[in-house]
Amino acid sequence: MITLYTSNRYLLLGSTIPEVIFKRFIKGERRFKNVRVQRGVPPHLGRTLEQKIADANYKDPAIHYKVNIGFAGCSQSKRGFIKQQKEHLQNAKLDLELEKKARHNKISVSMEEVTKDWLVESAPEHVKLAAEHYGVFQDLFGDAFFYPQVGLDVVFRDGDALVPVCRGNTLKPQQALAAPEVVFASDPDSLWTLAVTNPDGSLYEEHKECLHWLIGNIPGSSISKGETVVEYVQPFPARGTGYQRLCSSSTSRRTRLITPT
Numbered sequence: 001m002i003t004l005y006t007s008n009r010y011l012l013l014g015s016t017i018p019e020v021i022f023k024r025f026i027k028g029e030r031r032f033k034n035v036r037v038q039r040g041v042p043p044h045l046g047r048t049l050e051q052k053i054a055d056a057n058y059k060d061p062a063i064h065y066k067v068n069i070g071f072a073g074c075s076q077s078k079r080g081f082i083k084q085q086k087e088h089l090q091n092a093k094l095d096l097e098l099e100k101k102a103r104h105n106k107i108s109v110s111m112e113e114v115t116k117d118w119l120v121e122s123a124p125e126h127v128k129l130a131a132e133h134y135g136v137f138q139d140l141f142g143d144a145f146f147y148p149q150v151g152l153d154v155v156f157r158d159g160d161a162l163v164p165v166c167r168g169n170t171l172k173p174q175q176a177l178a179a180p181e182v183v184f185a186s187d188p189d190s191l192w193t194l195a196v197t198n199p200d201g202s203l204y205e206e207h208k209e210c211l212h213w214l215i216g217n218i219p220g221s222s223i224s225k226g227e228t229v230v231e232y233v234q235p236f237p238a239r240g241t242g243y244q245r246l247c248s249s250s251t252s253r254r255t256r257l258i259t260p261t
Contacts (some may be wrong), residue, residue: 023183024163070146079123119151127151136247139199141211153183154248170243179213179232182249188220191253200244212246216257227257 010216047055072099092098101107118126124147129138137145152201154165158175165180182194195216218226237244 018157064143067144068146069141069144073148080188083084084121085141123151124148127167127234134168134245136245139207140197140247150184150186150250150252152250154180155183165246171228171246173237177234180248182223182248182250184221186193186221186252190220191256192218192221192250192255193253193257194218194223194226194228194248196232196246196248198244198246200241201235201237203238218250229257 022087023180044068085226098107127148128145131148132145135180143181155163156163156171156176157178157180163175178198184192186192194213197214198210198212203210211230214228215226216225216229235244235246
């Protein structure tokens with residue numbers, strides 16, 4: 001018989017226990033401690049999953065920061081935009097004729113006018129946010145970004161049907177067999193370059209893009225009069241590669257692009 005005096009969680013004072021029970025007691029204590037060590041610190045002392053992910057994805061702001069490579073002063077002023085909206089709403093409330101038409105459901109809204117206002121007021125910010133959401137800037141320009149100033153209307157022809165590109169919609173490869181129709185507003189005397197690229201399309205190297213179409217020296221918006229540098233190549237996603245991004249961009253040039261002959 002062994003007399004055990006202990007101060008741990010199983011307090012036995014002046015108890016006389018058999019040696020077998022004593023050994024089982026010690027073995028259970030060791031097992032409990034091992035389990036406690038394996039599970040780590042208690043939840044109220046440990047770091048949350050969100051904190052661990054934030055630590056793993058942390059980037060030093062002195063090294064990793066975004067650079068605007070677009071035109072200077074093209075970033076949108078939200079204060080000015082909100083102020084303009086408030087003034088417009090106040091003027092609309094004072095318009096008795098407009099109020100009368102609204103009460104009788106006789107107001108007609110021109111979608112063309114809405115689109116024009118959107119292109120001027122909100123399109124640069126909205127297109128930039130869409131490009132950031134789909135990782136276009138990160139994969140094509142690294143830590144650089146810009147506010148698109150020219151709206152591109154890209155439409156593919158699938159037989160007799162028109163398939164528009166809506167900055168994030170899904171198209172099937174057979175819907176993009178032929179070069180798309182691209183329309184944008186520009187000065188007739190300006191020169192433009194149109195590029196269609198796929199950041200996920202390289203079959204040889206990872207994190208490399210595939211150029212599907214390149215036209216230079218486009219006068220104004222007449223793409224048919226431009227000089228084709230790279231003929232249009234239809235998307236060819238390999239089996240099992242998932243969704244791929246097809247990015248269209250146009251840039252203005254002051255001088256003519258020297259194309260290879």
